[in-house]
Amino acid sequence: MTVPTVTLSALPGLPPVEAGDDLPAMLARSLLAADIGPRDRDVLVIAQKIVSKAEGRLVDLATVVPSARARELAAVSGKEPRLVELILSESGTILRNVPGIMIVVHRLGLVMANAGIDQSNIRHPEGRELALLLPEDPDGSALRLKQALDERFGVDIGVVIADSFGRAWRHGVTGVAIGAAGLPSLVVRTGEADLFGRELRGTEIGFADEIAAAASLVMGQADEGLPAVLVRGLAWDRDAMPAAALIRPKERDLFR
Amino acid sequence: MTVPTVTLSALPGLPPVEAGDDLPAMLARSLLAADIGPRDRDVLVIAQKIVSKAEGRLVDLATVVPSARARELAAVSGKEPRLVELILSESGTILRNVPGIMIVVHRLGLVMANAGIDQSNIRHPEGRELALLLPEDPDGSALRLKQALDERFGVDIGVVIADSFGRAWRHGVTGVAIGAAGLPSLVVRTGEADLFGRELRGTEIGFADEIAAAASLVMGQADEGLPAVLVRGLAWDRDAMPAAALIRPKERDLFR
Incomplete structure (x- = not known):
């Protein structure tokens, strides 16, 4: 059959x-x-x-300077302030910012955690911290x-x-x-x-x-x-x- | 390979x-x-x-008597009041009730439209209206x-x-x-x-x-x-x- x-x-x-x-x-x-x-x-x-x-689309976090707003949000979420700055630069609205979780409307319109910025499965050479954008x-x-x-x-x-x-x-x-x-x-x-x-x-x-x-x-x-x-x-x-x-x-x- | x-x-x-x-x-x-x-x-x-x-889990809508609350909600959503009564009987909280859309927390905890009650792909014998529960x-x-x-x-x-x-x-x-x-x-x-x-x-x-x-x-x-x-x-x-x-x-x- x-x-x-x-x-x-x-x-x-x-x-x-x-x-x-x-x-x-x-x-x-x-x-x-x-x-x-x-x-x-x-x-x-x-x-x-x-x-x-x-x-x-890899960004070296050493090149990112967190704004005052990024530092404020990072103090709540517990995330790296430079990572939060990157998230902000990729996002429109911030829907939620609570300990451990940041949910945003990405500039593409996608509602997602951390603006889709990812640090896993990435080679981080010589102790540098890299982050990957969409x-x-x-x-x-x-x-x-x-x-x-x-x-x-x-x-x-x-x-x-x-x-x-x-x-x-x-x-x-x-x-x-x-x-x-x-x-x-x-x-x-x-x-x-x-x-x-x-x-x-x-x-x-x-x-x-x-x-x-x-x-x-x-x-x-x-x-x-x-x-x-x-x-x-x-x-x-x-x-x-x-x-x-x-x-x-x-x-x-x-x-x- | x-x-x-x-x-x-x-x-x-x-x-x-x-x-x-x-x-x-x-x-x-x-x-x-x-x-x-x-x-x-x-x-x-x-x-x-x-x-x-x-x-x-098929229910004949003819056996369902809509409550006052079901008729109220149905007036907003535009749904059949007997269907709304069935949805209420399967649900805990009503999260949204707007024209065409009713989103509930099902008694199982599932957040879903219409408490998962479905009328498609069902045989409706002799003009009877049936609805299928989870x-x-x-x-x-x-x-x-x-x-x-x-x-x-x-x-x-x-x-x-x-x-x-x-x-x-x-x-x-x-x-x-x-x-x-x-x-x-x-x-x-x-x-x-x-x-x-x-x-x-x-x-x-x-x-x-x-x-x-x-x-x-x-x-x-x-x-x-x-x-x-x-x-x-x-x-x-x-x-x-x-x-x-x-x-x-x-x-x-x-x-x-």
Whole structure:
């Protein structure tokens, strides 16, 4: 019996990514080494971290001078004042600043902890403290990666740039899409029929977020070093829509 | 080159589920028909809907008498007053009641729209209006399903009961785990080392939620009729933890 199947395959052998690296070329070599494609409609999920690194988004905290506001907020949260200054420079509104937790609206519109600035899985050379910012424009990064891989392999793939977010009301982080190209990040099914012909009301699916969460199962979160996952077997019949479409604007938000 | 791979396979040929059906027997027949297992450490993800149906959680709205409070709230939300009465009977706190949207804390602790009560993909016989409630105890349901399938096949599997939730700050629903057995719903990695030996701070992963989101990619949301998905290739080294562990209690919540 034929069984609808989706496979999630980690790309092997990706070397550490440094600023200025040709990420599409590195991904292409890994795809060839694994002999798994890509084919049309495959989706390549890439950890935000290696996209940021390739784009040179590492900041040396020694170059950051904390403002008075950063020092004030740091006194409450207990975070490094220079890290708080970096968070402020990447953020619009600060939603919460309590011990251990700083939740902001990132300049991209994403509601997230610490403006997505990360210090884990980064080489900190000679005692320097580095911090990694999100890509300048993750949807743009996804599109450039898609175009480079499409051209190299003569295919039409989807690309998702994944990060791990905490959630309101629930423990634990899950993978979410902060950038996407070549697939509908949000699938609007309102007006379609259910199994018994009844109209589905208000059903919108966070398709790219579910893809990012699925890939996160393979990537792991600590020392696995598997920052790219090829997803095969997905189907969609909507136009491509960037991950920015997943962001609920403030005026439609009930919880801030 | 060996590539770490996770596969998501929809169980084929599941007939519509009715109250009192032997769901483990139906799932077992479908697994045998598909010839895909189960094996140790496979995770079977099952849509909340068929678990609720098998457990007889369908309510005929004709049997519901709306209270004055339900009629008041219904006047604001625009929902059916009898449906609102049902939502109230399943809920603790009402967090939001605005036109079209009612967000509650379900008696299980879950923060969700409409107390998880659903009217889609349900047969509504002879013009009757039915509504489907969540299982009484989804973690208990997951454990009973696991035990029945473990015994039948001589294996040790995980079971996740999945529902679709909206999220704060983001558009679109994604699959989440409302029940789980045989796997760690939440994986706490605080204290472990990252790639460069730096301690991961406060990393907790919503493992069962990511599994539910992944399976949702295969299940679809409308008329696909694929309410069970076998996930193969996951690894874990923590003790089993029910899905209730994913619920952030009110006193640790910054957003209600």
